Amino acid sequence: MAKKPRIYLYDSTLRDGAQTSTVNFSVKDKKEIALMLDKTGIDYIEGGWPGANPTDDEFFANLPKLKKSQFCAFGMTRRINSSAANDEGLNALINSGVKNICIVGKSWDFHLKNALNISDAENIAMITESIAYINKKQREAFFDAEHFFDGYKDNPKFALNCVKKAYEAGARWVILCDTNGGTLPSEIKQIVSQVIKIIPGENIGIHCHNDTGNAVANSLAAIEAGARQIQGTINGLGERCGNADLISLIATLILKMNYDVGIKENELKNLTKLSHFLDETLNKERNKFAPYIGEYAFAHKGGLHVSAINKNPKCYEHIKPEIVGNKRKIMISDQSGRANIISRLKEIGLNLNDQLKATQISDLVNKVKDQEAKGYAYDSADASFEILAKKSLNLIPNFFDLISFKVIDERSLDNKGNIEAMAEAIIKIRIGKKIIMSVAEGNGPVNALDKALRKALSRRYPMLKKIKLTDYKVRILTPSDATEAVTRVQIESCDLENNKWSTIGVSTNIINASYLALYDSITYKLIKHL
Ligand SMILES: [Zn+2]
Numbered sequence: 001m002a003k004k005p006r007i008y009l010y011d012s013t014l015r016d017g018a019q020t021s022t023v024n025f026s027v028k029d030k031k032e033i034a035l036m037l038d039k040t041g042i043d044y045i046e047g048g049w050p051g052a053n054p055t056d057d058e059f060f061a062n063l064p065k066l067k068k069s070q071f072c073a074f075g076m077t078r079r080i081n082s083s084a085a086n087d088e089g090l091n092a093l094i095n096s097g098v099k100n101i102c103i104v105g106k107s108w109d110f111h112l113k114n115a116l117n118i119s120d121a122e123n124i125a126m127i128t129e130s131i132a133y134i135n136k137k138q139r140e141a142f143f144d145a146e147h148f149f150d151g152y153k154d155n156p157k158f159a160l161n162c163v164k165k166a167y168e169a170g171a172r173w174v175i176l177c178d179t180n181g182g183t184l185p186s187e188i189k190q191i192v193s194q195v196i197k198i199i200p201g202e203n204i205g206i207h208c209h210n211d212t213g214n215a216v217a218n219s220l221a222a223i224e225a226g227a228r229q230i231q232g233t234i235n236g237l238g239e240r241c242g243n244a245d246l247i248s249l250i251a252t253l254i255l256k257m258n259y260d261v262g263i264k265e266n267e268l269k270n271l272t273k274l275s276h277f278l279d280e281t282l283n284k285e286r287n288k289f290a291p292y293i294g295e296y297a298f299a300h301k302g303g304l305h306v307s308a309i310n311k312n313p314k315c316y317e318h319i320k321p322e323i324v325g326n327k328r329k330i331m332i333s334d335q336s337g338r339a340n341i342i343s344r345l346k347e348i349g350l351n352l353n354d355q356l357k358a359t360q361i362s363d364l365v366n367k368v369k370d371q372e373a374k375g376y377a378y379d380s381a382d383a384s385f386e387i388l389a390k391k392s393l394n395l396i397p398n399f400f401d402l403i404s405f406k407v408i409d410e411r412s413l414d415n416k417g418n419i420e421a422m423a424e425a426i427i428k429i430r431i432g433k434k435i436i437m438s439v440a441e442g443n444g445p446v447n448a449l450d451k452a453l454r455k456a457l458s459r460r461y462p463m464l465k466k467i468k469l470t471d472y473k474v475r476i477l478t479p480s481d482a483t484e485a486v487t488r489v490q491i492e493s494c495d496l497e498n499n500k501w502s503t504i505g506v507s508t509n510i511i512n513a514s515y516l517a518l519y520d521s522i523t524y525k526l527i528k529h530l
Pocket of ligand 1: 016179207209243
């Protein structure tokens with residue numbers, strides 16, 4: 001079957017997604033997310049709003065190099081009664097250095113009368129002069145027509161005129177926004193069909209919010225009506241109920257509708273990773289029920305379902321889970337766990353038949369299951385998985401034994417009345433026959449413990465001086481087999497060669513959970529030097 005036309009993907013996770021309550025991206029987060037989006041093959045990445053806050057300024061001043069995606073800077077049309085060339089906001093966008101600039105403007109006359117108090121003519125001038133200025137500076141202009149669908153429903157002539165003038169002024173893309181998220185798919189399809197009569201579909205984009213749970217359906221309706229760019233966010237992040245979820249959209253456009261989105265079918269397996277990566281960055285619980293990439297998207301529990309699935313998975317699965325990087329989960333059999341573990345062992349260079357016996361695999365499957373029941377999650381802690389696997393196969397020597405540690409946490413007032421918090425850790429370990437004790441201070445108990453442990457080890461293992469902890473995340477959970485809550489600590493470490501690895505520790509005690517994650521982090525570095 002011939003591919004349908006090219007649909008361009010525009011990700012606004014770093015801007016619209018950052019407006020989600022509870023979300024706060026650092027510059028480092030933004031860089032890492034942008035690189036993941038690039039790897040996935042997204043066309044445009046909205047990096048943020050230069051000139052609006054220090055994080056976005058710093059981000060745009062140090063943009064990571066991308067292979068495929070292009071950055072887009074977001075902002076708004078020039079201010080009322082000023083000139084585009086002298087507009088501080090517009091110039092901040094131009095000076096951000098990126099080629100694509102997306103500006104938002106009004107297309108609902110209700111806003112003109114009730115919020116801005118400006119004339120139709122001034123609104124059109126704000127749109128067209130800003131777009132002309134962006135073009136004059138040799139940038140591509142994207143126009144986000146805010147509240148376009150509400151505007152169209154109230155006053156179609158006015159709304160259509162706003163987008164027509166934006167297109168005529170030279171906008172590469174005119175994006176129709178369902179800003180309040182209240183429009184339904186049938187309305188979107190009908191309204192976009194009207195816009196297509198005055199602006200070519202190749203220049204029309206769609207931006208939907210999920211306030212009726214229809215953001216994905218609305219975006220697809222606009223595509224069916226002829227729009228060619230979709231804006232959305234990873235995991236549907238965004239204000240209120242979120243934006244259209246790009247993960248569902250990408251998979252659906254390719255697998256169900258046969259559109260060309262610039263991503264090959266065999267690259268779709270990155271989607272699950274991308275979704276998990278964003279959750280981990282935000283320290284957010286995964287949505288296990290998410291379409292395509294959720295843990296339960298291909299989970300089968302009922303006996304009847306499971307026996308049918310064993311005969312032919314098509315009985316209860318709309319696609320093969322591997323296509324999107326997910327996996328089948330059969331709750332009453334360990335088959336899926338086993339296959340998963342075999343494939344992860346392959347990733348770390350251990351092959352069945354070769355070094356591994358079937359019984360060893362079974363032991364490891366059971367071990368992983370026990371650990372997961374306690375609250376461990378190895379999907380996001382590759383290094384801890386590798387250590388668990390190699391330990392159970394006796395492939396790791398005993399680098400050191402912990403004899404004991406003690407952490408003292410202190411909080412006091414200094415003579416100026418400021419609160420001072422500090423911690424001290426004392427640790428005793430054994431390397432071979434030698435017992436080593438060390439003490440270190442830190443700004444918190446984990447920092448002190450990390451310093452003391454590495455101090456004790458660094459004479460024998462000098463390479464440990466070169467690692468640093470780059471991230472530390474704590475989550476409280478209640479695992480399925482426990483009655484009391486436990487703490488899961490995840491640590492990200494990095495060495496001088498910029499290798500990164502992630503480790504995990506689980507315990508009812510936060511310091512002990514941190515120690516377990518630190519232990520794995522250090523052990524991982526040591527096995528890489530074997
Ligand atoms: Zn939005």
